[in-house]
Amino acid sequence: MTKFLKIAALVVVLSLAACAQQSVQPGDSRVQSTADTPSPKPRVVARAPAKPQNLPSQELSQAILFKSLLAEIALQRGQANVAVQAYLELTRETRDPRIAQRATEIAWNARFLGVAVETAGIWLAADPDSQQARQVLATLLVNQPRLADALPHLEKSLAADKENVGNNFLQLNSLFARHPDKAAVMLLMQNLAQPYPSLPEAHFGIAQAAWSAGQGELAMNEVRTALKLRPEWEQAALFQGQLLQRNSNADALSYFRGYLKNYPLAADVRLALARLLATEKEYPAARGEFETLLKQFPDNSEVTMAVALLSLQLNDYAAAEKQFMHALATNHKDPDAVRYYLGQLNEERKTPNEALRWYGSVEGGAQYVPARARYAAILAKQGKMAEARKYLQESPSSDAQQGTQFVQAEAQLLRDANDFRGAYEVLGQAVEKHPNSPELLYDQAMAAEKVERFDLLESSLRKVMQIKPDHAHAYNALGYAFADRNIRLQEAYTLIEQGLKLAPEDPFIMDSMGWVLYRMAQNDAAVTFLKRAFSLRPDAEIAAHLGEVLWVMGQKDEARKVWNTALKENPTNEVLLATVKKFSD
Numbered sequence: 001m002t003k004f005l006k007i008a009a010l011v012v013v014l015s016l017a018a019c020a021q022q023s024v025q026p027g028d029s030r031v032q033s034t035a036d037t038p039s040p041k042p043r044v045v046a047r048a049p050a051k052p053q054n055l056p057s058q059e060l061s062q063a064i065l066f067k068s069l070l071a072e073i074a075l076q077r078g079q080a081n082v083a084v085q086a087y088l089e090l091t092r093e094t095r096d097p098r099i100a101q102r103a104t105e106i107a108w109n110a111r112f113l114g115v116a117v118e119t120a121g122i123w124l125a126a127d128p129d130s131q132q133a134r135q136v137l138a139t140l141l142v143n144q145p146r147l148a149d150a151l152p153h154l155e156k157s158l159a160a161d162k163e164n165v166g167n168n169f170l171q172l173n174s175l176f177a178r179h180p181d182k183a184a185v186m187l188l189m190q191n192l193a194q195p196y197p198s199l200p201e202a203h204f205g206i207a208q209a210a211w212s213a214g215q216g217e218l219a220m221n222e223v224r225t226a227l228k229l230r231p232e233w234e235q236a237a238l239f240q241g242q243l244l245q246r247n248s249n250a251d252a253l254s255y256f257r258g259y260l261k262n263y264p265l266a267a268d269v270r271l272a273l274a275r276l277l278a279t280e281k282e283y284p285a286a287r288g289e290f291e292t293l294l295k296q297f298p299d300n301s302e303v304t305m306a307v308a309l310l311s312l313q314l315n316d317y318a319a320a321e322k323q324f325m326h327a328l329a330t331n332h333k334d335p336d337a338v339r340y341y342l343g344q345l346n347e348e349r350k351t352p353n354e355a356l357r358w359y360g361s362v363e364g365g366a367q368y369v370p371a372r373a374r375y376a377a378i379l380a381k382q383g384k385m386a387e388a389r390k391y392l393q394e395s396p397s398s399d400a401q402q403g404t405q406f407v408q409a410e411a412q413l414l415r416d417a418n419d420f421r422g423a424y425e426v427l428g429q430a431v432e433k434h435p436n437s438p439e440l441l442y443d444q445a446m447a448a449e450k451v452e453r454f455d456l457l458e459s460s461l462r463k464v465m466q467i468k469p470d471h472a473h474a475y476n477a478l479g480y481a482f483a484d485r486n487i488r489l490q491e492a493y494t495l496i497e498q499g500l501k502l503a504p505e506d507p508f509i510m511d512s513m514g515w516v517l518y519r520m521a522q523n524d525a526a527v528t529f530l531k532r533a534f535s536l537r538p539d540a541e542i543a544a545h546l547g548e549v550l551w552v553m554g555q556k557d558e559a560r561k562v563w564n565t566a567l568k569e570n571p572t573n574e575v576l577l578a579t580v581k582k583f584s585d
Contacts (some may be wrong), residue, residue: 066092068099071106080110088528091119097133104136113144131160144390145179154192160205169193169201173208184212200229204236211243219243231308234266241272249280267422274306283313303334312341317349343374352378369402373409388413404430404439410442420450431460438468444479457481472502478507485518492516507537519550527553534562538571544579551583559583 071086074176087103091097100123105216114361121132122291135157135560158165172192176185186209193202220243226236237259245252256273260266274289287310293303308323328336343358356378358385362371374393379388392410397403407430414423424447445460464474479495482488496512503509514529530546533539543566550559563580570576 005250005533009207014464020393023355027033064094075106079274081112083113084110084115091122093123097123100126101133108136118143131157134364139175147505149515154188159195159249160194161301165196166199166201169196172205173212176209182209186213186215186218187210187345196200200226200233201312203229204233204239207236207239216246232263232266234268237263237266237269237479238272245276249276251535252276253280265296267293272302278306278310280385281434283310286310287314299330301327301330304330305332305338308338309341312348313343315348317345320345334365334367336362336365336371337367340371343371352382364398369405369409372406373412376409376413377416377525385413385417389457400434401468402433404437407440408443412446415447420447423447424451424453436467438464438471438474441467441476442471444472444498445474449481454485470502472499472506472509474508475499475502476512479516480512483512484520486519489516489520505536507533507539507542510536511542514549515545518545518552521551523549538569540566540573540576543570543575544573548579548583 037143040570060549067086067090067111071090073082074080074082074086079474084103087099087106091100091103100119104116104123106329107119107229120133120136123130123136123159124191127133158168161168169192170564176188179185186206189206189209193199194343196202202294203222203226207226209217209218210216210222217466223236223240223243227233227240230236237256241252241256241259244255253273254274256269256276259269260273263269274286274292276284277283277289287307289309290303290307293308294300297303304327306325308320308327311317311320313324314545314552321342324338324342328335332338339358339361343355345353346358348356356375359371372392376388376392379385379391390409392406392413395406397406407426409453410427412424414420426446427440427447431437431444432455434440441460441464445457448454448456448460458481461474462479464471469472475495476499479492479499482492483496484540490554493513493516496509496516499509500506500513508528510533514533517523517529527546527549530549534542534546543562547559547562547566550556550562563576566573566576
């Protein structure tokens with residue numbers, strides 16, 4: 001044998017030896033997850049202890065040597081198809097589990113999934129006691145998708161690892177997550193769970209699969225069974241609360257409270273309760289739950305931050321400041337956000353110099369632009385408009401998007417000061433520099449309306465639609481502009497309809513649809529949209545529109561009720577005041 005062949009032989013022998021030691025499993029870092037490859041996690045079973053293999057009597061012939069070497073060199077050169085084909089042939093010829101394992105690994109990485117299934121099957125046939133081989137084959141079959149073929153392998157994998165069967169059940173739904181047939185997955189989970197009627201994880205697995213398949217009642221029954229078997233199981237309690245929340249926040253709140261009476265140290269459930277209370281705007285109760293958590297975890301900066309924000313919401317500035325400072329002291333992951341909220345706190349507390357100090361200390365992150373915008377707004381309120389504008393103009397930008405945001409902030413300063421002409425000019429200059437920025441074009445259109453440049457409003461919004469066809473508010477703004485002036489109503493309707501298709505839950509677009517329908521004398525349809533919009537967002541202008549339509553429909557008492565409610569929160573809104581005045585005279 002030549003020197004080259006000796007070296008080559010050594011390489012292949014070492015490679016084959018490595019095959020016997022390396023693992024190919026869903027958790028292997030060498031196996032990359034892609035959209036069309038099996039998910040690399042979770043592991044279905046823990047790896048069984050190594051057992052002696054009954055290896056075939058396989059001589060390292062020159063044919064095997066060269067084919068192995070060819071495959072490995074091809075792999076190094078990025079020729080995956082050559083490597084896969086070579087190892088497939090070797091696997092078929094030798095039936096050696098080490099070669100089959102290597103072949104499966106290469107085929108999986110290269111996305112030759114049909115080949116990977118075949119080589120994994122040979123691997124398992126050559127080494128039937130290999131739980132690793134069975135696990136890989138099952139995962140491949142699930143992702144093909146071939147659930148029926150995967151079932152016996154999954155059953156054997158679960159039965160072979162009885163000590164970890166609970167954990168393995170918990171991971172099965174992650175394995176099935178990308179399977180398109182959710183009903184088939186649910187049936188498979190039920191079949192797998194049959195031998196384990198007293199295992200809470202088995203019932204929990206069925207519950208998750210049932211929920212994914214749209215079987216809410218079955219999901220609830222199974223998770224309740226899991227909790228009967230293990231009442232203190234917090235993960236199952238959270239899932240039951242989430243199921244209840246889909247239909248009723250009140251039911252979920254009641255359940256979480258009852259659970260915490262029995263298991264007061266269930267921190268995750270208490271956290272879920274606190275967040276749900278905040279969602280329901282029960283801020284004092286939410287803060288109480290977070291404060292209980294804070295006693296358990298005094299150095300948890302996230303809980304500290306939650307207490308601080310709720311205290312700020314409740315105008316308890318002293319408590320909020322204490323917790324914000326504690327969040328900084330405990331190294332909160334986003335200190336700039338904490339500094340921003342301290343600026344907001346001092347602004348609301350009417351201590352502008354302290355607010356300026358905190359806003360000015362924000363150095364980056366998501367709050368960088370808002371902090372500088374608030375800093376400038378305080379200067380403008382102090383009569384220092386020129387200084388405020390200069391501050392924004394000279395603010396360092398990390399990219400074009402931040403630069404655009406600073407221009408928008410400057411224009412907003414001018415709008416807040418009723419300098420609509422100034423805002424229009426600032427935005428016009430910015431559009432000259434960035435003619436294809438949809439954000440600047442949209443804001444320019446809104447400014448153009450204030451200075452009665454309706455031609456520019458229309459041209460700017462149509463350009464936004466051209467550049468960004470999914471910009472729902474561009475369609476809505478142009479449609480509303482036509483509807484508000486009572487012109488081109490059919491076109492207005494079409495534009496707003498398109499905006500609503502792009503953002504069906506946007507209350508402002510619902511308001512526009514209601515308004516254009518009112519202009520088209522379709523009052524019944526109009527009031528339906530307006531009521532829905534107002535329920536989602538009790539905005540002053542939505543209230544003005546809803547009240548007007550109700551008044552015209554003869555429901556004057558209801559109209560007054562809507563207006564009076566809105567006036568309490570927005571006593572200076574010009575549109576609302578004008579509407580009330582029009583129908584009060």
